[in-house]
Amino acid sequence: MLQDEDFVFFLCFFHNIMPHVDMLYQKLQKKDIDAVFIKRALESFTSSVQTIRDSDQLQEPSGTDRQRTALTEEAKQRLSEEVCDTILAQTKARIKTFLRNSMGQERLNALAMLSMERELVLNMRDFYEKVIDRFAALKERRAKFQYK
Numbered sequence: 001m002l003q004d005e006d007f008v009f010f011l012c013f014f015h016n017i018m019p020h021v022d023m024l025y026q027k028l029q030k031k032d033i034d035a036v037f038i039k040r041a042l043e044s045f046t047s048s049v050q051t052i053r054d055s056d057q058l059q060e061p062s063g064t065d066r067q068r069t070a071l072t073e074e075a076k077q078r079l080s081e082e083v084c085d086t087i088l089a090q091t092k093a094r095i096k097t098f099l100r101n102s103m104g105q106e107r108l109n110a111l112a113m114l115s116m117e118r119e120l121v122l123n124m125r126d127f128y129e130k131v132i133d134r135f136a137a138l139k140e141r142r143a144k145f146q147y148k
Contacts, residue, residue, distance in 0.1 A: 006071050013052075013080055017087065020048040024091070028098070035099075042095060046088055053084035 027033075027041040071079070121127050 006076075009071075009076055013083070016052050017049060017084070020045055020052075021087070021091075028095070038095065038099070042092065045091065049084050049088055053081055 024041055024045040028038070030037075124130075
């Protein structure tokens with residue numbers, strides 16, 4: 001099997017791509033990720049795969065003097081470009097699905113509380129005036145914040 005030129009070509013091709021896939025996977029397994037972090041990781045992954053896609057590293061293994069009966073260089077290049085494009089498209093789609101499905105219970109609770117509080121504030125008469133009066137009645141008006 002290792003004598004088959006096409007198999008060796010795709011083995012080398014995936015050998016170049018898979019470390020980048022592993023790095024992206026490791027980055028996305030962190031607990032404290034946000035949209036900016038994901039965007040940077042995805043941009044890094046995309047540029048790495050684009051570099052591999054456009055590189056000339058995917059050359060014929062040296063020492064092959066046999067007459068070619070399988071894939072031509074153009075076919076190999078076209079297939080490697082299609083594989084890279086497919087990997088990029090599938091990765092982006094899976095990350096979007098992951099982000100949609102990974103909204104935690106804590107965030108859902110916070111969104112529900114904001115929605116209920118908004119309705120409560122909208123239904124109260126003179127809410128803003130009451131808040132201003134209460135603030136004006138305080139002797140110590142400075143807010144105490146705890147910095148982390």
